Amino acid sequence: MRTFWKDWKGDDPNLWEHEWNKHGTCISTLETHCYDLYYPQQEVVDYFDKTVELFHGLPTHEILAGAGIVPSYTETYSLSEIHDALVKAHGAEVVVRCRHHNLNEAWYFFNVAGPLQTGKFVPANPDGQTSNCPSKGIRYQPKTPRKDEPTKTRGPSEPTSTGTPNSKRGNLIVSTQGQQRGCIISRGTWFTAGTCATFRIEKASGSSSTSRCTRQHITILENALTIYTLCFQTHYNRNALYM
Secondary structure, eight states, rough: OOSSSSSTTOOOOHHHHHHHHHHHOOOOOGGGGGSSSSSSSSHHHHHHHHHHHHHHSSHHHHHHHHHTTTOOOEEEEEEHHHHHHHHHHSSOOOOEETTTTEEEEEEEOOOOOEEEOOEEEEEEEOOOOOOOSSSSSSEOOSSSSSSSSOOOSSSSSSOOOOOSOOOOOEEHHHHHHHEEEEEETTTTTEEEESSSOOEEEEEESSTTTEEEEOOEEEEEEETTTOOOOSSEEEEEEEEEEEO
């Protein structure tokens, strides 16, 4: 679980507690009176064991890779490409979920013949849930920074420039501990949810630069770090700037 079931905010135990309280407690065959020889928290262990087992049975990243759908900063994919590859592997309909046109989740559904611990999980179609992804232009981005981007800079020194800005456009994405935590919206405010503003980087006088929003002009300056070059996604992580 420490390897495969990670919390995007970096608090794994909190995520696991939430999943158990929301989902595990709803499974009738995990009620303590269903066990012949029950020991404390046995039902919790059974729930997480089975969940991880199902995860390994449907390795989404490997399934997509087998269909030629791999993480990329430049390539985009259609919903039908992603959906069809996952359906073929699962044997039933799959719900594909996106966040800001980025592939975010894949939901698989089952009917269980027997108890969760030992029963047979039969692939099933969704019960009302649908995809929220666009029909095309879906981004499936790597989890690591671009290789052509400079290494993150810590402390008061300015980050290394990748060259003269060329009016590049993109979003200002905020992240901490390597996890995305919202973005800058059009009024220059950090929101954890909502529509990200589109910025264009422009070289200003002196050593600093400014980001120009389509709706208003703002200067991004935090902890003595000035954004110099904006690529298509810039990650700001407290005292570290990823460009």
